[in-house]
Amino acid sequence: MTAPLEVVGRSVERSDAVGHVTGRTRFAADRAFPGMLHLKMVRSPLHHARVRGIDLSEAERVPGFVRALTAADVPHNRYTILSLIGVEPEEEFVLAEDRVRFKGEAIVAIVAETEEAAMEAVAKVRLDLDELPAVFDVEEALKPGAPIVTHWGNNTFMYEGHPCRRVRLGDVEAAFARADHIVEGVYNSSPIEHAPLETTGCIAVPEGGRFTVYTNTQALYFSLDNTSIILQVPGNRLHFIGGTVGGGFGGKVDVIVEPIATLAAMKTGRPVRFVYSRSEEMQVSSTRSAWRIYLKDGVTADGRIIARKVTSYADSGAYSRQTPYALTKHAANAAGPYAIPNVSIDAYCVYTNRQPTSAMRGFGVTMASFALEVQMDRIAETVGLDPWSIRFLNAYRNGDMKPHRKLADDATLIETMQAAAALVGHELTAEQQAMTSAPRAGGDPGGR
Amino acid sequence: MASTIVTFELGGREVEVLVRPMTTLQSVLRNQLGQTATKDGCRQGGCGSCTVLVDGEPMASCLLPIEDVAGRRVTTLESLTPAEGLHPVQQAFVDEYAFQCGYCTPGMVMLSKALLDHDPAPNDEAIGQALAGNLCRCTGYRPIVDAIRHASGAMSGHDTEPVR
Ligand code: FES
Ligand code: FES
Numbered sequence: 001m002t003a004p005l006e007v008v009g010r011s012v013e014r015s016d017a018v019g020h021v022t023g024r025t026r027f028a029a030d031r032a033f034p035g036m037l038h039l040k041m042v043r044s045p046l047h048h049a050r051v052r053g054i055d056l057s058e059a060e061r062v063p064g065f066v067r068a069l070t071a072a073d074v075p076h077n078r079y080t081i082l083s084l085i086g087v088e089p090e091e092e093f094v095l096a097e098d099r100v101r102f103k104g105e106a107i108v109a110i111v112a113e114t115e116e117a118a119m120e121a122v123a124k125v126r127l128d129l130d131e132l133p134a135v136f137d138v139e140e141a142l143k144p145g146a147p148i149v150t151h152w153g154n155n156t157f158m159y160e161g162h163p164c165r166r167v168r169l170g171d172v173e174a175a176f177a178r179a180d181h182i183v184e185g186v187y188n189s190s191p192i193e194h195a196p197l198e199t200t201g202c203i204a205v206p207e208g209g210r211f212t213v214y215t216n217t218q219a220l221y222f223s224l225d226n227t228s229i230i231l232q233v234p235g236n237r238l239h240f241i242g243g244t245v246g247g248g249f250g251g252k253v254d255v256i257v258e259p260i261a262t263l264a265a266m267k268t269g270r271p272v273r274f275v276y277s278r279s280e281e282m283q284v285s286s287t288r289s290a291w292r293i294y295l296k297d298g299v300t301a302d303g304r305i306i307a308r309k310v311t312s313y314a315d316s317g318a319y320s321r322q323t324p325y326a327l328t329k330h331a332a333n334a335a336g337p338y339a340i341p342n343v344s345i346d347a348y349c350v351y352t353n354r355q356p357t358s359a360m361r362g363f364g365v366t367m368a369s370f371a372l373e374v375q376m377d378r379i380a381e382t383v384g385l386d387p388w389s390i391r392f393l394n395a396y397r398n399g400d401m402k403p404h405r406k407l408a409d410d411a412t413l414i415e416t417m418q419a420a421a422a423l424v425g426h427e428l429t430a431e432q433q434a435m436t437s438a439p440r441a442g443g444d445p446g447g448r
Numbered sequence: 449m450a451s452t453i454v455t456f457e458l459g460g461r462e463v464e465v466l467v468r469p470m471t472t473l474q475s476v477l478r479n480q481l482g483q484t485a486t487k488d489g490c491r492q493g494g495c496g497s498c499t500v501l502v503d504g505e506p507m508a509s510c511l512l513p514i515e516d517v518a519g520r521r522v523t524t525l526e527s528l529t530p531a532e533g534l535h536p537v538q539q540a541f542v543d544e545y546a547f548q549c550g551y552c553t554p555g556m557v558m559l560s561k562a563l564l565d566h567d568p569a570p571n572d573e574a575i576g577q578a579l580a581g582n583l584c585r586c587t588g589y590r591p592i593v594d595a596i597r598h599a600s601g602a603m604s605g606h607d608t609e610p611v612r
Contacts, residue, residue, distance in 0.1 A: 017541075022534070023524075026484075195585055196549070197495060
């Protein structure tokens with residue numbers, strides 16, 4: 001006997017609906033605890049500088065000041081979020097050591113009885129900084145003599161010893177030589193801030209040798225495990241409570257507020273609240289990377305793309321966070337949903353002195369799609385086809401080998417375009433209407 | 449400067465608070481009175497998540513010095529919510545799925561209530577104008593507009609299907 005479907009096909013009230021419309025939903029920063037302290041951050045006013053000294057004497061005299069934390073207080077100060085999945089090296093600092101690499105980098109955490117006292121003490125910390133030359137452009141950062149951002153001597157993330165993530169299929173140069181047209185383009189995008197309506201934040205509460213952390217992270221166990229590594233305490237002493245996120249869009253997967261708030265709770269024995277101001281959210285939290293993508297395509301007179309060369313640079317900012325992963329994902333998608341027999345992709349994760357960048361909705365792929373689809377229109381123009389025809393002609397099908405050696409088995413580009421054409425009232429040719437993503441009669445188109 | 453005592457009406461009750469200079473209504477509500485339905489998205493008048501009604505007018509509580517509220521009538525989402533069930537505006541937000549993360553929702557509900565008090569059957573332009581100061585990063589606003597239309601119908605006694 002099968003039970004009737006109670007949910008599928010019907011609208012169901014969301015479990016959090018009444019909480020949201022009555023304001024009873026508890027967001028992380030809606031909580032308060034007796035004796036709760038407030039943490040505010042002293043941040044670098046410079047894009048790149050050597051840290052010569054930190055003078056706390058005036059700050060310590062602010063009424064309500066409780067304590068300051070510097071790099072020396074953090075048990076495992078150099079970390080990388082993705083070490084959890086084996087990404088190396090550790091290269092970001094919970095609190096800056098001898099160098100700051102972006103404007104807004106955290107240097108000293110101030111803990112005080114009230115938010116106002118914390119802000120006043122932050123303003124009274126004297127930093128002795130020696131400004132260093134900074135670099136803000138991905139290609140400038142790769143030139144000889146550019147200021148070096150990382151601690152290993154060049155400005156790229158290294159993929160198994162290579163300065164970029166590489167994908168190779170066939171022979172692009174040979175195919176360019178026999179192509180009827182070469183179409184080249186360069187595509188740039190700006191950094192984009194997620195701007196969640198609720199800013200990033202958490203409250204860490206000491207509870208009998210354990211710490212309960214109320215947080216609005218999108219990645220609870222990333223936060224817990226990284227906090228465990230940074231504070232060198234076993235995970236069973238950390239109890240993270242989350243799940244209510246006032247907007248994230250990828251911007252709340254970095255592990256920035258929990259480790260330092262938990263450390264402050266450890267050092268003071270009191271609950272500690274660390275919540276970003278709106279300006280910190282805008283100026284310090286990760287953004288989507290700025291990208292520069294060079295495309296070079298070899299095309300036959302009838303519109304078939306026979307070679308595609310992609311050189312991509314993502315501006316990771318001063319630290320890599322989730323961006324190395326973005327470039328890997330990018331490299332797997334940078335040729336687009338097209339059957340192209342010769343492909344070469346070099347995808348660089350570049351360090352600059354800008355604020356670090358990280359996850360944001362489809363990161364690695366979104367900007368590739370933007371570049372590729374503008375490029376497709378330009379190819380169509382070059383060979384005298386309409387934008388629909390160029391895509392039907394080159395669309396990948398099930399059974400095609402993708403450049404990174406994955407067999408396509410879930411291709412739906414053709415069907416999606418057919419549905420889109422119907423929706424916008426565009427008339428397709430009989431041939432286009434008859435096409436499907438089913439495997440080609442002769443198997444993979446080859447030419448390789 | 450010394451702290452002062454400020455008295456105002458909150459949800460029909462008189463409240464008295466001891467405040468330091470520069471304290472905002474938002475801070476009094478959230479930090480002294482534990483009324484955290486009023487949200488805290490920016491503290492600079494930019495997002496509307498802290499919207500409350502003062503003498504029936506929607507205002508950004510993060511920009512209101514508490515002294516300016518002395519003797520006035522403040523309505524928050526806590527005071528709008530009936531003891532049982534939901535206010536028609538709240539119900540309309542539930543029915544229209546007028547939120548994703550929910551962080552803008554308290555401000556949106558207060559704003560919608562004020563709008564409908566002034567104009568029980570607002571047209572699209574009036575709704576758009578009323579929403580101009582309140583940001584939603586998630587929904588794209590459409591379901592919020594639908595919820596306001598829906599509430600307008602429900603409150604005038606004849607339920608109208610929102611136009612999609
Ligand atoms: S918190 Fe008041 S407008 Fe944003
Ligand atoms: S529902 Fe997330 S900001 Fe409106």
